Amino acid sequence: MGRILLITVTVIFLLFLLIMPIAFIMIEAVGSGLQPYAQAIGNQATLHAILLTILVTAVTIVINIIIGLSGAWLISKFSFRGKAFLTTLIELPFSISPVVVGFLFILLFGYNGWFGKLLDNYGIQIAFAVPGIILVTVFVTFPFIIRELIPLMQEQGKDEEETALSLGARGWSIFWHITLPNIKWGLLYGVVLCLARAMGEFGAVSIISGNIQGETDTLTLHIKNLYDGYYYNEAFAVSSLLLIVALATLLIKSFLEWSFKPKTKYKTKTTLKKT
Amino acid sequence: MRYKQQRPINFIKKSMLGIASFILSAFLISGGYAQTQTILNVSYDPTREMYRAYNDLFANYWLNTTGRKVRITMSHGGSGAQARAVIDGLQADVVTLALSYDIDIIAEKTNLIPVGWQKRLNHQSAPYVSTIVFLVRQGNPKNIRDWNDLIRPGVSVITPNPKTSGVARWNYLAAWGYALLQPDGSDEKAKSFIGKLFANVPILDTGARDATNTFIQRGIGDVLVTWENEALLALQRLGKNQYEVVIPSMSILAEPTVALVDGNVDKKGTRAVAQAYLEYLYSPEAQELLAQHYYRPTLESVAKKHQNRFPNLQLFTIDQIFGGWHKATYQHFVEGGIFDQLYTPQKQK
Amino acid sequence: MARLIQNRQRHILPGFGLNMGVMLFFVGLLIVLPLAALFMHTTNISWSKFVDIAQDERVQSALKLSFSSAIIAALINLFAGIMVAWVLVRYDFIGRRLFDSLIDFPFALPTAVAGMTLASLYDHNGWLGGLLKSVGVQVVQTQAGIVLALVFIGFPFVVRSVQPVLADMNQEIEQAAKSLGANGRQFFWRIVLPTILPAAFTGFSLALARGIGEYGSVIFIAGNIPYVSEIAPLLIAIRVDEESGYESAAVIAILMMIIAFILLLLGNVLQRWTRFYQK
Numbered sequence: 086m087g088r089i090l091l092i093t094v095t096v097i098f099l100l101f102l103l104i105m106p107i108a109f110i111m112i113e114a115v116g117s118g119l120q121p122y123a124q125a126i127g128n129q130a131t132l133h134a135i136l137l138t139i140l141v142t143a144v145t146i147v148i149n150i151i152i153g154l155s156g157a158w159l160i161s162k163f164s165f166r167g168k169a170f171l172t173t174l175i176e177l178p179f180s181i182s183p184v185v186v187g188f189l190f191i192l193l194f195g196y197n198g199w200f201g202k203l204l205d206n207y208g209i210q211i212a213f214a215v216p217g218i219i220l221v222t223v224f225v226t227f228p229f230i231i232r233e234l235i236p237l238m239q240e241q242g243k244d245e246e247e248t249a250l251s252l253g254a255r256g257w258s259i260f261w262h263i264t265l266p267n268i269k270w271g272l273l274y275g276v277v278l279c280l281a282r283a284m285g286e287f288g289a290v291s292i293i294s295g296n297i298q299g300e301t302d303t304l305t306l307h308i309k310n311l312y313d314g315y316y317y318n319e320a321f322a323v324s325s326l327l328l329i330v331a332l333a334t335l336l337i338k339s340f341l342e343w344s345f346k347p348k349t350k351y352k353t354k355t356t357l358k359k360t
Numbered sequence: 361m362r363y364k365q366q367r368p369i370n371f372i373k374k375s376m377l378g379i380a381s382f383i384l385s386a387f388l389i390s391g392g393y394a395q396t397q398t399i400l401n402v403s404y405d406p407t408r409e410m411y412r413a414y415n416d417l418f419a420n421y422w423l424n425t426t427g428r429k430v431r432i433t434m435s436h437g438g439s440g441a442q443a444r445a446v447i448d449g450l451q452a453d454v455v456t457l458a459l460s461y462d463i464d465i466i467a468e469k470t471n472l473i474p475v476g477w478q479k480r481l482n483h484q485s486a487p488y489v490s491t492i493v494f495l496v497r498q499g500n501p502k503n504i505r506d507w508n509d510l511i512r513p514g515v516s517v518i519t520p521n522p523k524t525s526g527v528a529r530w531n532y533l534a535a536w537g538y539a540l541l542q543p544d545g546s547d548e549k550a551k552s553f554i555g556k557l558f559a560n561v562p563i564l565d566t567g568a569r570d571a572t573n574t575f576i577q578r579g580i581g582d583v584l585v586t587w588e589n590e591a592l593l594a595l596q597r598l599g600k601n602q603y604e605v606v607i608p609s610m611s612i613l614a615e616p617t618v619a620l621v622d623g624n625v626d627k628k629g630t631r632a633v634a635q636a637y638l639e640y641l642y643s644p645e646a647q648e649l650l651a652q653h654y655y656r657p658t659l660e661s662v663a664k665k666h667q668n669r670f671p672n673l674q675l676f677t678i679d680q681i682f683g684g685w686h687k688a689t690y691q692h693f694v695e696g697g698i699f700d701q702l703y704t705p706q707k708q709k
Numbered sequence: 710m711a712r713l714i715q716n717r718q719r720h721i722l723p724g725f726g727l728n729m730g731v732m733l734f735f736v737g738l739l740i741v742l743p744l745a746a747l748f749m750h751t752t753n754i755s756w757s758k759f760v761d762i763a764q765d766e767r768v769q770s771a772l773k774l775s776f777s778s779a780i781i782a783a784l785i786n787l788f789a790g791i792m793v794a795w796v797l798v799r800y801d802f803i804g805r806r807l808f809d810s811l812i813d814f815p816f817a818l819p820t821a822v823a824g825m826t827l828a829s830l831y832d833h834n835g836w837l838g839g840l841l842k843s844v845g846v847q848v849v850q851t852q853a854g855i856v857l858a859l860v861f862i863g864f865p866f867v868v869r870s871v872q873p874v875l876a877d878m879n880q881e882i883e884q885a886a887k888s889l890g891a892n893g894r895q896f897f898w899r900i901v902l903p904t905i906l907p908a909a910f911t912g913f914s915l916a917l918a919r920g921i922g923e924y925g926s927v928i929f930i931a932g933n934i935p936y937v938s939e940i941a942p943l944l945i946a947i948r949v950d951e952e953s954g955y956e957s958a959a960v961i962a963i964l965m966m967i968i969a970f971i972l973l974l975l976g977n978v979l980q981r982w983t984r985f986y987q988k
Binding site: 437438440441443444465521523524562563564565566574577578579580695 | 832833849850932933934935937946947949950951952953954
């Protein structure tokens with residue numbers, strides 16, 4: 086009895102919260118027909134925004150993989166002073182508003198900021214250009230991969246690595262042959278999380294980008310521009326691209342969880358079925 | 361173990377390769393633009409549609425006269441916010457802002473633009489002008505006819521933030537000018553008029569386009585005070601049967617101005633094309649296009665041709681009433697100025 | 710020096726120096742330096758000016774709105790999240806797997822798209838807005854809209870924190886409890902709730918932290934009316950745009966960080982307390 090009620094409430098809640106927006110985006114996207122839809126996505130401004138978003142996301146992921154692997158190795162394999170402090174710093178981006186992040190990087194790299202004039206002398210442009218967008222995106226996604234890896238590496242301990250070391254293996258090859266295989270699914274999982282966030286970052290990017298159409302407008306900024314220009318259907322058409330990517334990441338994520346965390350999650354079916 | 365403990369090299373290699381090729385292709389494609397010169401026009405909010413059309417016109421003209429290709433990129437936002445971005449390093453080749461003061465600020469705070477910039481182009485560097493009118497909902501339910509209707513209790517007025525938006529300053533000054541030019545007008549009366557007006561403003565958006573969206577998309581407010589071009593464009597794009605334009609008895613002659621950003625064009629080597637881009641705004645073809653987008657042309661011949669398009673109303677200038685932008689800004693818009701005194705203490709409902 | 714060498718000997722595995730270098734570089738460049746810039750910028754502001762900005766009515770109402778909305782949304786997510794996690798773990802029904810995979814949807818969807826979609830859905834002429842209007846409820850341009858957006862973007866946190874704990878709960882405990890005569894309700898309150906509470910609090914504080922700073926999804930639906938529905942991050946963005954508004958932006962940013970820090974600290978204490986209580 087209570088069970089049916091609970092299920093019903095949950096399903097209705099999820100329908101309103103999750104399914105309705107998905108349906109709405111799809112319907113609005115093709116609201117004025119398939120041809121306008123194709124045109125909204127195929128025009129040059131949108132294509133540029135797509136490419137820029139891919140570029141920013143890819144670079145962000147690469148940087149975060151380096152940070153994640155290096156940091157997780159450092160934190161899980163060694164004990165040193167200030168480790169707790171370092172861990173806190175790593176988590177800090179979670180609790181800073183994206184708007185503040187954009188503002189921080191203007192303070193650093195704006196022409197009147199700490200490094201603006203210096204870099205300008207060498208012709209390097211960071212604020213209001215792609216490097217600035219990448220920097221804020223890395224900041225916002227900083228914890229995603231490393232947070233996935235630290236517990237995983239800690240759990241696995243360092244016995245295997247130490248054994249390999251005693252057998253004469255070199256550092257890189259230990260990492261390559263022992264550590265990496267152990268964490269590769271966790272790494273991929275972190276990458277997927279990072280991808281979803283990097284692709285959709287808006288607040289920080291909108292402050293630092295200068296919003297140059299066809300130059301520094303990522304997909305989310307492009308959508309806002311379309312929305313501001315009264316192109317509602319076009320805005321939703323481009324949004325539907327991001328929706329598709331979002332759903333795809335969910336699919337990959339479910340698959341990864343299924344293969345990489347089999348112990349905890351779907352055990353439920355066998356052990357805790359109907360009582 | 362669910363997976364075989366094999367070398368992960370293949371897995372990692374593949375994904376690295378994938379990412380690398382992504383980046384490479386993105387660079388290659390953006391590199392395709394390298395052949396053409398690119399200039400950046402940093403503009404204010406409602407010019408989106410107009411400059412999109414003008415950029416095509418100019419790119420064609422440039423190709424035909426010089427044989428070279430040019431790509432023009434745009435950045436839009438509140439005029440003051442855009443000036444701030446240029447000061448902070450946004451690499452504008454030209455600025456086309458809502459009012460001369462915002463360009464003055466760039467000239468003052470940086471060495472990108474020389475101080476006498478306004479004399480470098482015709483009409484005090486204003487290739488097109490406009491004025492401030494009202495947009496109301498279909499049937500004009502609150503019966504708004506003139507400025508003094510905006511201060512009636514119960515009328516909700518949408519105008520953006522004068523601290524960030526150009527049109528908001530024009531709106532403010534137009535209202536002030538109206539109050540001042542009344543038969544019994546005085547500075548004190550104008551001040552109380554503005555105070556009452558802003559007591560009716562529920563929301564201060566950053567830019568003109570945000571304010572338009574507030575009025576149209578979110579359905580807030582009884583009247584939108586905005587550019588003539590923005591009001592007529594909204595009417596054209598969003599349907600004549602939903603909104604009406606109301607022309608007040610008098611308004612301000614709003615002169616948006618344009619300038620070359622010398623510091624940036626010299627660094628980028630785009631001076632010639634950027635200069636031509638601004639000068640071509642004064643050509644008959646461009647003036648015709650401006651008129652099509654509801655900007656009042658400054659070229660006599662084109663203006664005459666389109667005079668039916670633009671309502672005739674009494675226009676006063678900022679120099680007549682306020683003695684120029686610097687005085688007006690100092691009096692009204694600086695921190696602690698009259699606007700701050702009038703707006704801050706009121707709690708809006 | 711001797712200590713350093715000793716230290717080094719304790720590190721059996723190689724790569725300490727290299728990885729420390731990499732981390733110090735990135736953390737320094739990306740996190741410490743920007744924050745230092747903010748704090749330095751704030752030190753240029755005189756104390757009285759700082760207090761003036763902090764006491765400004767508009768700033769205060771924006772801060773109040775941001776924090777109260779984030780707290781309300783996180784609370785809603787706490788209850789809804791526990792319910793959803795419970796249903797997903799304990800019951801089998803059609804579409805369970807689908808719903809389970811879709812829980813993370815709010816994380817995957819860009820916030821700006823989420824905001825635009827919610828705003829259009831709950832707009833006065835949207836699918837749900839019209840419906841709600843007929844019963845006299847307005848969501849857009851009110852705090853309710855902000856809370857709605859924050860519930861959406863923070864929803865996965867609690868579910869995903871609680872789910873594994875619930876799934877890990879031993880069936881034997883339940884059977885033991887039942888055999889001792891505990892009914893379903895007692896079982897939930899005495900056994901389940903204390904077990905999942907720490908995880909639920911973790912999810913709660915994550916949702917809270919996220920909600921406080923959220924921008925993209927909120928600005929579309931909030932209406933952004935000063936004193937009514939203008940959130941603190943938006944006010945920062947506005948002040949950044951204003952001529953000479955950097956000081957004010959920096960002060961609001963600092964205030965936000967301080968309050969968020971205190972809140973999260975409180976959350977941590979609370980969480981420890983529940984853990985302790987559990988033992």
